[in-house]
Amino acid sequence: xxxxxxxTLSKFADDTKLCGVVNALEGRDAIQRDxxxxxxxxxANCMKFSKAKCKVLHVGRLSPKHDYRLGEEWIxxxxxxxxxxxxxxxxxx
Numbered sequence: 001x002x003x004x005x006x007x008t009l010s011k012f013a014d015d016t017k018l019c020g021v022v023n024a025l026e027g028r029d030a031i032q033r034d035x036x037x038x039x040x041x042x043x044a045n046c047m048k049f050s051k052a053k054c055k056v057l058h059v060g061r062l063s064p065k066h067d068y069r070l071g072e073e074w075i076x077x078x079x080x081x082x083x084x085x086x087x088x089x090x091x092x093x
Contacts, residue, residue, distance in 0.1 A: 001041050006030040012084070016049070028066045039071045057081050058090055 002009055007020035007030055018038070020031040042049055051070055055078040058065050068075050080089035 001038070003041075004037055005034050007034050009034070017083070022064055022066060028064070031066075032068055035068055035070050035075075051075070055081055057088065059088070061091065063090070 001011070001016075005018075007018055010017040010019065016038070018031065018034055020027055020034070022028050022031065038049070041047075049070060051073050054070055054075045056068055056075050057078055057080070065077065067077075080087055082088070
């Protein structure tokens with residue numbers, strides 16, 4: 001699953017998180033390439049990501065709000081997400 005991934009990939013139990021820094025379009029493109037890699041990996045291994053549970057969290061007040069897709073589906077943006085019991089929101093730095 002990690003092979004060729006450019007950004008940070010975290011896995012815990014059945015959760016997978018992809019994290020990257022977007023200061024320019026290159027960062028946005030790297031994250032999208034990694035989403036594409038993950039989708040290809042899932043397909044090759046006869047697995048699926050629960051796309052309804054996938055969310056994009058833009059962290060930081062100046063974070064550009066780019067859109068990303070997993071396969072053919074656009075991933076919904078969220079103002080906050082819970083991670084291992086801690087609530088993370090877009091103002092977190």
